Amino acid sequence: MSRLLEMSQIRRFQRGQIIFRQDDPCPGVFIVGSGLVRVYRISPAGREHVLHLVSPGATFAEVATIGSFDCPAFAEALEDTVCLLLPADRFSRALREDHQLCLQLMASMAGWVKHLLGLVEDITLRDAIGRVARYLLAAANGRNGRVQLPSLKKHLASHLNLTSETLSRTLRRLMDMELIEATDEQGLVVKDHEQLAVIAQGE
DSSP states (O other): OHHHHHHOEEEEEOTTOEEEOTTSOOOEEEEEEESOEEEEEEOTTSOEEEEEEEOTTOEESHHHHHHTOOOSSEEEESSSEEEEEEEHHHHHHHHHHOHHHHHHHHHHHHHHHHHHHHHHHHHHHOOHHHHHHHHHHHHHTTTTTEEEOOSSHHHHHHHTTOOHHHHHHHHHHHHHTTSEEESSSSEEEESOHHHHHHHHTTO
16 A cells, blocks of 8 residues: 555546546556546447446556556546546556555456446346446445435436436436435435345346
8 A cells, every 4th residue: 555655646637627538548547536537438429338437435547557558438527536646657567566466456356347247237137227226226335325426417327328317217216116315416315225125136
């Protein structure tokens, strides 16, 4: 931790600011300290798809850094955001010299692969209400059941491969079932974790 902290650089981004663009040289590994980051791709036809919504404590661009290839997606600050940047050259050098760091990073990558498999499973096997339920359970974990949605719900809809209208209808349905409750325009609280988990499993 001390070695990573020594190489880290603070980066501040305003809401709406592009952190990097698809096919840019990868600057390194980003760790979100505060705010929210949207990682997304744009198809040749111009369609956007949100790959990841990165909240405080999570990282992004680590795969491109380790593989020494250009950024495979765009990253945008959805809120005023503060990150730590671990520069690509110094981070790669640390990997070559520190066996323990490599082992820890492999464990992190295994978690990321599991996350991606979950996304594929959501898109192929779960209906809209199952996807939304699964997302809410994950987002509420460790936060006393509270979930803060992105300011623009279309980004969450894209992440779940839904339309904005379907996402809104699904959230309303879960509220009508008294499984979740709105606390403000962007905030929710999960009221029945067990039943929401049943729905997330497609039952």
